[in-house]
Amino acid sequence: MKQLLLLFVLGLASCAQVPDAADMPKDPKALPPIILLKGDTVSKYSTDSLAKGRPTLLYYYGPACLPCDTLTQKMLAAIDTLKDVNIFFLSAGSFHDVKLYEKKYGMEKFPNVQLGLDYNNTFFRYYGGQAYPLLVFYDKERQIKRANLGSLPIDTIRAIIDK
Template identity: 25%
Template sequence: MKCSRKYQFILVLILLLITSVKSEAALPAFRIALVDSTYFSNKNLKKDMPTLFIYFSPTCEECAALTTSLIALGDKLSTLQIVMITNESLQSVKRFVDQYQLRTYKNIAVGTEGLTGKFLQNNPVQKLPYMAFYNEQGVCIQDYNSTMTVNDFLQKCLIP
């Protein structure tokens, strides 16, 4: 009887460990405030649709160039959802959104995570802009690093 309780305890412990391990197919957890005073999180993402996460700063020149490159792709962006996240103020996000007319793109969500840093804590952001491309199954297939240009990254991920 003692042996079976011991094995039951070990089994429960193993199950707890398995369920607590982060799945590689899981999209990153985040919650951002949008310029319209609503919130957007990973729960709002469409299932079975690729997602491009961009961690940026509204005052970063490379981030501005990236945004210009994205907008230039036009209709090629319509097949994916884009989430742009910063930790800067909502006022600076609003100026950025207005400057690039990002409200006209229904598949782009731009907002701030403020001081929570949830996205930063769970992703290897070392340089801005940081990008991570997740396929339809929620698996990260490519993240941006400084050894490739932004355009090379976009071509690799967005253009079939």
């Protein structure tokens, strides 16, 4: 019976979706092309549309994640210190959750902030985001600097961006 269960589990594991090599970036350090579906479920925004020549922060959050809520509040309260950074909030939640998060924090009033649903799960395929918050930092040339699992103080976020 144990052998049958093991074979079943191994069979399920072999069905896991593996990223197609064609979907992977040519330069593994480069900012991947992630497309967000905005809260209105119609508009889309891509990392390719982000302002060039600015550092970028990808922020993978969970709509019901308390540490994410706390970090989001701190980031938006200190948005003046991050106004030169493209901030890309990504969620794998539902459209409803994304819309609520967007309204809760008034994201639309921050020109350097984009928030939406990663409906193709591109972020997950590249970074394997399995916990929240996951922060991925890119420099002005769109090359990865660092990835961090868990919340960080704003001054540490700023220091990573400036390094």
